[in-house]
Amino acid sequence: MTEHTRPRIYGTDHDDAGAPLPGHEYVELTGGPLDGQLLDVTGLTPDERTAGAYLITTHSTYGPGGRPSYGPTFSRPDGPWVWEGDVP
Structure with a gap:
């Protein structure tokens, strides 16, 4: 039996996966270095959501x-x- 792990929220500490907050909207990031993480898009306008985002990562x-x-x-x-x- 495998243990189910919840996706990590982008911007949270690596050791703390965080938890989706009630009333917030998230999109899953697929591919690349942030694959599988969730991005909180609650405060983005429709135009910003259409444009996407450049996200910082190590x-x-x-x-x-x-x-x-x-x-x-x-x-x-x-x-x-x-x-x-x-x-870059």
Whole structure:
């Protein structure tokens, strides 16, 4: 029997997976260095959600501080967001 683990919330401490907060909206990040994490999009406008986000991580192609780009797909604008590549 395997133990089920909940997805980690982006921006939480690595040792603390965090828990989704009631009343918040999350999208799952797929692919790239943040694969499987949840991103809180509660405060984003519809335009910001369409644009996606550059997120900071220590595991990008460019090392600590690199920014992987994640965004929605045209076929599924409400999520999950897919990895589009890394920028320095």
